[in-house]
Amino acid sequence: MLVSPVLPQAGPQAKPQTGPALTFQSLLSRDLSNLTPDTRFSLNDKIHLYTVWTGLRGSHQLVVKWVRPDGKVQETTRFKFSVPEKAENYRTWAWLSFKKSLLNITSADSKFVGPWKARMFMDDKLVAEYPFQVF
Helix, strand or coil: CEEEECCCCCCCCCCCCCCCCCEEEEEEECCCCCCCCCCEECCCCEEEEEEEEECCCEEEEEEEEEECCCCCEEEEEEEEEEECCCCCEEEEEEEEECECCCCECCCCCHHHCEEEEEEEEECCEEEEEEEEEEC
């Protein structure tokens, strides 16, 4: 499991933070019902970035940019949410799938095979980057 602390920073986009220190734990997995960490995925897999936040309060926006081996952003996931004041933890997830109605990627599509990155932003600030392989 990948574990990364994040500290709120002052600035025009920063959200006021009260309560316990803000931390999070993230992992990449094929299946949300069986959260087994992995960093190697096939073109047939749905790739989930699952995160548990602790100490997060108020309204936020999570953005995950899925970056291909050639450095171009393939897809961007955006999620606006509000965390209840009394919530100890809050869970978020984003996913990438190569199987879509008009986009059916095959192993011949070499731009999708190789080292990828999931770049996670909270309130417009990069908080973590997760490398993984697609084969």
